[in-house]
Amino acid sequence: xxxxxxxxxxxxxxxxxxxxxxxxxxxxxxxxxxxxxxxxxxxxxxxxxxxxxxxxxxxxxxxxxxxxxxxxxxxxxxxxxxxxxxxxxxxxxxxxxxxxxxxxxxxxxxxxxxxxxxxxxxxxxxxxxxxxxxxxxxxxxxxxxxxxxxxxxxxxxxxxxxxxxxxxxxxxxxxxxxxxxxxxxxxxxxxxxxxxxxxxxxxxxxxxxxxxxxxxxxxxxxxxxxxxxxxxxxxxxxxxxxxxxxxxxxxxxxxxxxxxxxxxxxxxxxxxxxxxxxxxxxxxxxxxxxxxxxxxxxxxxxxxxxxxxxxxxxxxxxxxxxxxxxxxxxxxxxxxxxxxxxxxxxxxxxxxxxxxxxxxxxxxxxxxxxxxxxxxxxxxxxxxxxxxxxxxxxxxxxxxxxxxxxxxxxxxxxxxxxxxxxxxxxxxxxxxxxxxxxxxxxxxxxxxxxxxxxxxxxxxxxxxxxxxxxxxxxxxxxxxxxxxxxxxxxxxxxxxxxx
Numbered sequence: 132x133x134x135x136x137x138x139x140x141x142x143x144x145x146x147x148x149x150x151x152x153x154x155x156x157x158x159x160x161x162x163x164x165x166x167x168x169x170x171x172x173x174x175x176x177x178x179x180x181x182x183x184x185x186x187x188x189x190x191x192x193x194x195x196x197x198x199x200x201x202x203x204x205x206x207x208x209x210x211x212x213x214x215x216x217x218x219x220x221x222x223x224x225x226x227x228x229x230x231x232x233x234x235x236x237x238x239x240x241x242x243x244x245x246x247x248x249x250x251x252x253x254x255x256x257x258x259x260x261x262x263x264x265x266x267x268x269x270x271x272x273x274x275x276x277x278x279x280x281x282x283x284x285x286x287x288x289x290x291x292x293x294x295x296x297x298x299x300x301x302x303x304x305x306x307x308x309x310x311x312x313x314x315x316x317x318x319x320x321x322x323x324x325x326x327x328x329x330x331x332x333x334x335x336x337x338x339x340x341x342x343x344x345x346x347x348x349x350x351x352x353x354x355x356x357x358x359x360x361x362x363x364x365x366x367x368x369x370x371x372x373x374x375x376x377x378x379x380x381x382x383x384x385x386x387x388x389x390x391x392x393x394x395x396x397x398x399x400x401x402x403x404x405x406x407x408x409x410x411x412x413x414x415x416x417x418x419x420x421x422x423x424x425x426x427x428x429x430x431x432x433x434x435x436x437x438x439x440x441x442x443x444x445x446x447x448x449x450x451x452x453x454x455x456x457x458x459x460x461x462x463x464x465x466x467x468x469x470x471x472x473x474x475x476x477x478x479x480x481x482x483x484x485x486x487x488x489x490x491x492x493x494x495x496x497x498x499x500x501x502x503x504x505x506x507x508x509x510x511x512x513x514x515x516x517x518x519x520x521x522x523x524x525x526x527x528x529x530x531x532x533x534x535x536x537x538x539x540x541x542x543x544x545x546x547x548x549x550x551x552x553x554x555x556x557x558x559x560x561x562x563x564x565x566x567x568x569x570x571x572x573x574x575x576x577x578x579x580x581x582x583x584x585x586x587x588x589x590x591x592x593x594x595x596x597x598x599x600x601x602x603x604x605x606x607x608x609x610x611x612x613x614x615x616x617x618x619x620x621x622x623x624x625x626x627x628x629x630x
Contacts, residue, residue: 140197143211145186146219147261150226153179154254161247169246173234176250180230180257184223187216196267206329208268217480218264218397221487225389226257228491228606232382232498234599239502244289244380252282252289253386260390264397267405268328269318269355272398273311276358279394280307283387287379299378306371310361317354321406324348330406338409352410353417355402362395364456366425373432376449377442381501384445385494388452389487396459396483400476404466415467422464423564426457430571438509438582444497445507447575448490451533454572455486461549461565465556478552481621485545485614489532492607496526499600509579514587522596523583525608532611534576535569541611544618 141148157172157179164171190211198208230253237244259278266272284307288300322328324344325336340348361368376384403414432450436443462478469475497507499522504511516523532539535546546569553562596604614621 138197140195142186142189143195143197144209144265146183146223147258147265149186150179150183150223150254150261151258153183154251154258157254158247158251161251164247166242170234170238172246172250173230173237176254177227177230177234179254180223180227183257183261184220184227187220187223190216200329206268206327206332208271208329209265210267211265214397214400214476214480215265217484218393219261221393221484222260222264222390223257225393225487225491226253226260226386228495228603229253229382229386229390231599231603231606232385232495233380235502235597236380236382236498238597240380243291245291249286249289252286253383256280256282256286256386257390260394263394264401266401267330269321269330269333269402269406270328272401273315273318273358276362276394276398277311279390280311280362283383283391286383286386287375289380289383293378296378299375303371303375306368307361310358310368313354314356314358317351317357320347320351321355324351330401333406334408337407349410349413352407352413356399356414356417359395359398359402360421363392363399363460364395364425364453365421365460366428366453366457369425369428369453369456372453373446373449376452377445381445381494381498381507384449385491385498388448388490388494392452392456392459393483393487396463396479399460399463400479403463404472404476408472411467415464418460418464418467419558419561422457422460423561424457425460426454426565426568429454429457430568430575433575434571436509436575441506441508443507443509444500444512447509447579448493448497451572451575452490454568455490455533457568458546458549458565459483459486461561462552464561465552465558468556468558469552471555475552475556478548481548482545484621485532485541488607488610488614489529489539489542492604492611493526493529493533495600495603495607496522496529499596499604509582512579513582513585515583517587519596522604525604527580527583528608528611530576530580532615534573536573536577538615539611540615541618541621544621 157176161172195211196207200206237246256279259275263275266275284300284304287303288297290296324340324347325333327333327336337348364372407414429450433447433454436447459479459482462475466472466475500511501507528539532542535542550562
């Protein structure tokens, strides 16, 4: 009897595998390390994530595939192509920066957070998130989605005895499980009508479904997309975002805002463009409507935040991330109407790379301010320039990038690429909605930016910035400035290679 799969290409699967192995090592080591030396676990985790990211370099020489059917070498469960590597870089880089923020957060928590469990959960989630963009069958996609999500539930509620944290974790868990159940039902419908789970095979077979099963196949396509739409925080699957970001430790909120979105968007891209291209007339209009609704609700929610409300800075970033999710959905929807799908998908990837760098940087500065102002209100940022000039300048730069204004050239460039994709696809109405939302977002981003440079209330004080937090802020700032100087690099780098 012939084997069902080929031999494993260990180099191809090395990045997510190493992250998972380091997570297990940290969990076991936690049993034998005394309380005084728990900080070592954090640095081992940071080193493990950095090594996982470096393992992407040997894969740049060409596409690799493994776990393929022996009877059909084109039907593989794991493919390390250009799209996979770019998203894995985003995921592992985002997890690395979240880990740097976590080193300081765990030290400041003074043993209130269980360090061994924290690092194990973060590394496990990062391994699942790195696996997802390489997945090329629906079973592996769903498993990777849950491996990325389940540890995140625990991380959100990891503060023992904290009612706000527990409530956020419960809301996140219940809504996510519901979305996953709906998505699994969709996968079962797709399998029932096509007889396969591999994305490339589904694309061929779903075009020739018997007429009596056509409605079942359409329903399967829509339901399959629901789970990934939830991860992207698309409206109406967004309601968990503000409370979850506020209840979670700040590094985990930063992680969810970037890595969680990368998981959702890479899953959406794979199932729509590879598995369901013949159903573009179903998912194209649906995603276009979702994009318009998501960016509008997100930006209006951010606009309504009161500067004196507790945790208003984190809530504004949470609502802003919902709005940014709408912009990220636009090129995916455009791919249904465009003659150049690769360019449309490349626009989403380029925008995601820009968003990851500057949003993680904004959360890093928020983590710095939270050390002296635990309620993290927007009003707490008044006069930040007088207290810490470099942090104020960096945060101002990040906010201008998110708004798409100079000197944040990379933000402007990313928005222009999205506009280009939607105009090329002939979706003029969606371009108008996006333009209106960009103007709305300008107001609250600029309002926060001007607050940084106002005269402080009372005597400005200074505070020391820990080395890991300094490294996270510096890395994101250097990346943002470098990409603003050569924005064309990010679009060239984000060419997906999916087709």
